[in-house]
Amino acid sequence: MKIILATGNKGKIDEFKKLLPNEEVFTFKEIIGDYEVEEDKDSFKGNAVKKAQEIYEKIGSKDAIVISDDxxxxxxxxxxxxxxxxxxxAGTNATDKENNSKLISKLKEKNLKETEAYYTACIAIVYKGYTYTVHGWMYGKVIDKEIGENGFGYDPMFIPNGFDKTLGNLPxxxxxxxxHRSKALKLAKKVLDIIL
Ligand SMILES: O=c1[nH]c(=O)c2ncn([C@@H]3O[C@H](COP(=O)(O)OP(=O)(O)OP(=O)(O)O)[C@@H](O)[C@H]3O)c2[nH]1
Ligand SMILES: [Mg+2]
Known part of the structure; x- marks a missing residue:
C-alpha cells in the first residue's frame, strides 16, 4: 500500500516509517515539494483534518491515501x-529546544519539579475524498529538565506511567x-482495512 504522510516533522516521519514497515511510505514533500498548511483550528482533530484534506487536494489524485498527524x-x-x-x-517556527525551555521555565515558575502530563495524537486519513479520524493518548508526567537524547520534541522531559526514565532515555x-501515535495508528490501520 502506498501511503502519503501529510507532515513535515522529521520525528513523526521516522516513527511512521518504523510503525509501517510493510508499506510504501512517502512524505508529501517528495510528491508536491514544499507546502505549508496553516494550523488555525481549535482542536487536534480540526488541524489533522485540515492538513490531510489540503494535502490530498494538492496531490490531486483521488486514489491517494493521505495520512496526517496533529x-x-x-x-x-x-x-x-x-x-x-x-x-x-515558544513562537512560530520555534525549535524543539526552545519549546522545551519554555515548558521548563513555566514549570519552574510554579515550583513544579514534576507534574502529570499526556500526549494526544489525532490521525486523519483522506481516501477517495472521504475523511476518517482516530485518536491515541499516552499518559505520564513531565519533569523540569531534559534527560536523554532519544525521541523528539518533548520526549526528554516526559516519563511515561510505569517507567522511571524519560522517553529521551528509553529506546x-x-x-x-x-x-499516542502508535495507538492512533493501530486504529488507523483498522480503518484502512475496512475502506480499502
Ligand atoms: O516529544 C514528543 N514526542 C512525541 O511523540 C510527540 N508528538 C508530538 N509532539 C510535539 O507536538 C507538536 C506537534 O505539532 P504538530 O502536530 O503541528 O506537528 P508539526 O508542526 O511538528 O508537524 P506537521 O505534522 O504539522 O507538519 C510538536 O511540538 C512535537 O514536538 C511530540 N513531542
Ligand atoms: Mg504542525
Missing part, C-alpha cells in the same frame, strides 16, 4: 498548555509499544 503534550497544572500549540509554544521499541 499531536501535542498537555499539562493540566499549566492550564492545559501547550496542547494544540505544542509545536509553536524507541519501548515508546512504540504504547505511544
Amino acid at each position: 499531536s501535542g503534550i498537555t499539562v493540566p497544572a499549566l492550564n492545559n498548555e501547550p496542547g494544540i500549540y505544542s509545536a509553536r509554544y 524507541y521499541e519501548v515508546k512504540k509499544e504504547f505511544s
Whole structure:
C-alpha cells in the first residue's frame, strides 16, 4: 500500500516509517515539494483534518491515501498548555529546544519539579475524498529538565506511567509499544482495512 504522510516533522516521519514497515511510505514533500498548511483550528482533530484534506487536494489524485498527524503534550497544572500549540509554544517556527525551555521555565515558575502530563495524537486519513479520524493518548508526567537524547520534541522531559526514565532515555521499541501515535495508528490501520 502506498501511503502519503501529510507532515513535515522529521520525528513523526521516522516513527511512521518504523510503525509501517510493510508499506510504501512517502512524505508529501517528495510528491508536491514544499507546502505549508496553516494550523488555525481549535482542536487536534480540526488541524489533522485540515492538513490531510489540503494535502490530498494538492496531490490531486483521488486514489491517494493521505495520512496526517496533529499531536501535542498537555499539562493540566499549566492550564492545559501547550496542547494544540505544542509545536509553536515558544513562537512560530520555534525549535524543539526552545519549546522545551519554555515548558521548563513555566514549570519552574510554579515550583513544579514534576507534574502529570499526556500526549494526544489525532490521525486523519483522506481516501477517495472521504475523511476518517482516530485518536491515541499516552499518559505520564513531565519533569523540569531534559534527560536523554532519544525521541523528539518533548520526549526528554516526559516519563511515561510505569517507567522511571524519560522517553529521551528509553529506546524507541519501548515508546512504540504504547505511544499516542502508535495507538492512533493501530486504529488507523483498522480503518484502512475496512475502506480499502
Ligand atoms: O516529544 C514528543 N514526542 C512525541 O511523540 C510527540 N508528538 C508530538 N509532539 C510535539 O507536538 C507538536 C506537534 O505539532 P504538530 O502536530 O503541528 O506537528 P508539526 O508542526 O511538528 O508537524 P506537521 O505534522 O504539522 O507538519 C510538536 O511540538 C512535537 O514536538 C511530540 N513531542
Ligand atoms: Mg504542525
